[in-house]
Amino acid sequence: MIWVLGETRGDALAPVTYEALGAGRLLAGPFKRGLSLLLLGEGMDDLSKGVLKKADRIYLIEHKLLNSYTGYGYKKVLEEFFKDKDISALIIPGTSMGRDLAPLLSVSLGLSCLTNITGVEVINNTVHVKRPLYGGKIVETLALEGSAVISIMPRSFKEPEASERQGELIRVEARLTEEDLRVRPIEVLREIERREITEAEVLVAGGRGVGGPEGFHILEELASALGGLTAASRGAVDAGWRTHASQVGQTGKVVSPKLYIACGISGAPQHIAGMRTSRYVIAINKDPNAPIFREADLGITGDLFEVIPEVIKEIREIKGIQEGKP
Amino acid sequence: MNIIVCLKRVPDTGARLEIEKDGMELKPDFPWILNPYDEFAIEEAIRIKERFGGNVTLITVGPEGGEEILKRGVATGADVEVYVKDPLLQGLDEINIAKVLSAVISTIPFDMILCGKQGTDSDSGVVGGALAGLLDIPLVSAVKRLNILPEERQAHALREVEGGAEVVECPLPALFTTHKGLNELRYPTLSGIMRAKKQEIRCLDLKSIGIAANHFSNRNFRRVGLSYPLLNRRGIILKGDIKRQVQEAVTFLKDEVRIL
Ligand SMILES: Cc1cc2nc3c(=O)[nH]c(=O)nc-3n(C[C@H](O)[C@H](O)[C@H](O)COP(=O)(O)OP(=O)(O)OC[C@H]3O[C@@H](n4cnc5c(N)ncnc54)[C@H](O)[C@@H]3O)c2cc1C
Numbered sequence A: 001m002i003w004v005l006g007e008t009r010g011d012a013l014a015p016v017t018y019e020a021l022g023a024g025r026l027l028a029g030p031f032k033r034g035l036s037l038l039l040l041g042e043g044m045d046d047l048s049k050g051v052l053k054k055a056d057r058i059y060l061i062e063h064k065l066l067n068s069y070t071g072y073g074y075k076k077v078l079e080e081f082f083k084d085k086d087i088s089a090l091i092i093p094g095t096s097m098g099r100d101l102a103p104l105l106s107v108s109l110g111l112s113c114l115t116n117i118t119g120v121e122v123i124n125n126t127v128h129v130k131r132p133l134y135g136g137k138i139v140e141t142l143a144l145e146g147s148a149v150i151s152i153m154p155r156s157f158k159e160p161e162a163s164e165r166q167g168e169l170i171r172v173e174a175r176l177t178e179e180d181l182r183v184r185p186i187e188v189l190r191e192i193e194r195r196e197i198t199e200a201e202v203l204v205a206g207g208r209g210v211g212g213p214e215g216f217h218i219l220e221e222l223a224s225a226l227g228g229l230t231a232a233s234r235g236a237v238d239a240g241w242r243t244h245a246s247q248v249g250q251t252g253k254v255v256s257p258k259l260y261i262a263c264g265i266s267g268a269p270q271h272i273a274g275m276r277t278s279r280y281v282i283a284i285n286k287d288p289n290a291p292i293f294r295e296a297d298l299g300i301t302g303d304l305f306e307v308i309p310e311v312i313k314e315i316r317e318i319k320g321i322q323e324g325k326p
Numbered sequence B: 001m002n003i004i005v006c007l008k009r010v011p012d013t014g015a016r017l018e019i020e021k022d023g024m025e026l027k028p029d030f031p032w033i034l035n036p037y038d039e040f041a042i043e044e045a046i047r048i049k050e051r052f053g054g055n056v057t058l059i060t061v062g063p064e065g066g067e068e069i070l071k072r073g074v075a076t077g078a079d080v081e082v083y084v085k086d087p088l089l090q091g092l093d094e095i096n097i098a099k100v101l102s103a104v105i106s107t108i109p110f111d112m113i114l115c116g117k118q119g120t121d122s123d124s125g126v127v128g129g130a131l132a133g134l135l136d137i138p139l140v141s142a143v144k145r146l147n148i149l150p151e152e153r154q155a156h157a158l159r160e161v162e163g164g165a166e167v168v169e170c171p172l173p174a175l176f177t178t179h180k181g182l183n184e185l186r187y188p189t190l191s192g193i194m195r196a197k198k199q200e201i202r203c204l205d206l207k208s209i210g211i212a213a214n215h216f217s218n219r220n221f222r223r224v225g226l227s228y229p230l231l232n233r234r235g236i237i238l239k240g241d242i243k244r245q246v247q248e249a250v251t252f253l254k255d256e257v258r259i260l
């Protein structure tokens, strides 16, 4: 059986849950194996409706102590759950939850652990997985020869097609006590409206070339015109202009948006490490020799404070015309 | 507080890397560094020691090159260096590295273990969590703030999660993996460098810690090959009149990216 661990974000399933199901389908298909989704916590009934046709079985593992993630809590319950079940692969989202859980769970289930997987393929009945090494400078392909916990990089897999059949919903009651958790969550600090850059479709990233915290206003404006978020290089983070949560790169986050616009970023290898897998890249830099241009589909040579207002104006014009249509 | 810090050696993040003709290995001519995340772990350990006393033990496991990264840590204030060096460790996967670490660490009394959040080589982030699991101690990963309460034998930690952060509490001993932002690094002092030179590394091999090669669990995967990422970038660099450049860029957004 191919298993997928789901994750929620607010009152919905996180996008990476669908992506994990996509990766699961790629494995389940060629081997004619079933695909099962696990959702942990109470009140998942409504959420499971949206994925009923995306998995063969959906297990709702319920307990109030599973409502927020704890490594040992999840581990205990899953260990118990898998006792009498076979695992070909267990796919886990590569999020703050999944990155914490994957190694703990691998040890307790006695499985190998592969993280950061960006591609899955079945060749001659063997599963091949891909992962970036050394900040994406190299891609490694591995053949899977047994069962493994596989954590996937967000935005690397497509949501699977809905099947004809409705998946079977199975309810499981979990046993768990406070002591089992080991690590107790005391509070969650939500940054108001902070969406996660790893989950954004469009990112407008600024570097030292933005010149200061105020400079980011214009980037915010461009991001909102394109329905995206802003991000930053370490240059801008270390200068104290942006928080580390928005840093892209080797010691920040790896992002794969559809569109990445790098503004006033030179393109150091450690920065490229975080954005190389973006589908399209536009770079705006006043230095025609900036290395970022080598990683771009389109480079604009010029002062970002002249370029970006112009871009915003054009976008608004186009959007205005579209909105004006009946 | 007796603190253990696990260190890994990784290729310099700025290095150019090339693949050997056989497509299986890297050409070996690149510089190595201490994993950047492990620097935050060493720094945090030294800060905790300075506040509450105790000692800091650095451990690295691998077939070669561990001496240099251990010395760096001692130069900034760590006390003991342990190096498990064995040719059998070549190419070992993270779960088994954690097994080796757990075998060594279970012979040393400790209050906490610090690991980096991940190695910048494969960005795996597996060893820390696996080690916590093997030792059956609490795990808090990717911490950006750590507050030790030695009297209560407890720790409070802040870790980043999607859309915010969470504060958690756990009893000691525990394992924490360190994220950038946890602290500001210090530079080694001259006297530290001298001390590091003189201090002896405690060298161990697998046999001496009671691990035979068949002790390792199966790694259920095998490298098929290395390749360079496919870039397929259009690589069009515009110059000159800003208005004209912007118009081309907007056409690109409309016709290729299709987001307008
Ligand atoms: C171990 C390690 C880890 C690292 N991790 C990361 C990481 O995670 N993320 C990361 O980003 N970096 C990381 N770095 C740092 C990296 O090496 C670079 O120093 C950093 O990315 C530089 O940031 P920057 O491009 O914003 O600044 P700079 O390199 O200073 O570049 C600024 C650019 O802005 C351009 N510019 C200036 N003014 C304007 C203007 N008005 N209009 C248009 N263009 C303008 C300049 O031409 C220049 O190209 C790491 C380094 C190390 C050693």
Ligand SMILES: Nc1ncnc2c1ncn2[C@@H]1O[C@H](COP(=O)(O)O)[C@@H](O)[C@H]1O
Pocket: B005, B006, B007, B008, B009, B035, B037, B038, B059, B060, B061, B062, B094, B097, B101, B114, B115, B116, B117, B118, B119, B120, B122, B123, B124, B125, B126, B127, B128
């Ligand atoms: N060979 C090793 N020896 C000692 N510690 C290691 C080793 N490999 C990894 N670690 C520790 O585990 C962390 C995560 O590494 P990794 O799981 O390889 O991404 C590193 O930052 C180190 O703290």
